[in-house]
Amino acid sequence: MKKGKVFVVSGPSGVGKGTICAELMARYPSLAATTVSVTTRAPRPGERDGVHYYFRTEEEFDRLLKEGMFLETVDKFTHRYGTLFSEVEKVLDSGKNVILEIEMLGGANVKKRIPEAVLVFILPPSLETLTARIKGRGSETAEEIAFRQAQVEKEFDQAAPYEYFVVNDDLADAVEHLKAIIVAEGLKDTLQDVKQNYFGRD
Ligand code: ADP
Numbered sequence: 001m002k003k004g005k006v007f008v009v010s011g012p013s014g015v016g017k018g019t020i021c022a023e024l025m026a027r028y029p030s031l032a033a034t035t036v037s038v039t040t041r042a043p044r045p046g047e048r049d050g051v052h053y054y055f056r057t058e059e060e061f062d063r064l065l066k067e068g069m070f071l072e073t074v075d076k077f078t079h080r081y082g083t084l085f086s087e088v089e090k091v092l093d094s095g096k097n098v099i100l101e102i103e104m105l106g107g108a109n110v111k112k113r114i115p116e117a118v119l120v121f122i123l124p125p126s127l128e129t130l131t132a133r134i135k136g137r138g139s140e141t142a143e144e145i146a147f148r149q150a151q152v153e154k155e156f157d158q159a160a161p162y163e164y165f166v167v168n169d170d171l172a173d174a175v176e177h178l179k180a181i182i183v184a185e186g187l188k189d190t191l192q193d194v195k196q197n198y199f200g201r202d
């Protein structure tokens, strides 16, 4: 069986990354799965440990870091976030592609460690739509919203290693576009590997 690939999905807070990935997995359950990250931030209402994040203390985060458990980590919004190797391996072992729903510094670090990882940036149809979606979600304070808005322009400046750009206007279209990227990337191969599979030699 051909092994799945690592896909990074990034984009401004509130652009719809979570919504798109959840819908993709609901529609195409065997195609890809997301991982659960570790964070030191407090759970928002409705968020559950082990489902949305592994909510850990600073000390526990440090211990995992020291033990070399993280593929990447980032300090963001005064909190820390990290992707565990074990989470990535769990999904790859199940024969699916992995989607890391992480911010862009993390994306760039993943690309450095796994050069064949594919980086996808989700764009809002406009900045006004983005603000409306964050407010509509209702999970951040006005101060947090203002801070995250100020981050948006900076995030665009960091988008250089990203190869695919998906506009989340109509949700169903965005899901299909992400699916198309994953399927097309899965068809990429080297002639050497193809020959090896067919003839057992180079
Ligand atoms: P992110 O994971 O990027 O922070 P979310 O997935 O939480 O963003 O989406 C932010 C808000 O925008 C949610 O309330 C979600 O329902 C809404 N949303 C996401 N995609 C769309 C879309 N295509 N059209 C309208 N609203 C959307």
Ligand code: 5GP
Pocket (backbone or CB within 6 Å): 013, 037, 038, 041, 072, 073, 074, 076, 077, 081, 082, 083, 101, 102, 103, 104, 105, 106, 107
């Ligand atoms: P939130 O606090 O809104 O859940 O997430 C804040 C930001 O951190 C989002 O952009 C989210 O994608 C990102 N994030 C979540 N988990 C990780 C992770 O493990 N690594 C990195 N680099 N970013 C993450």
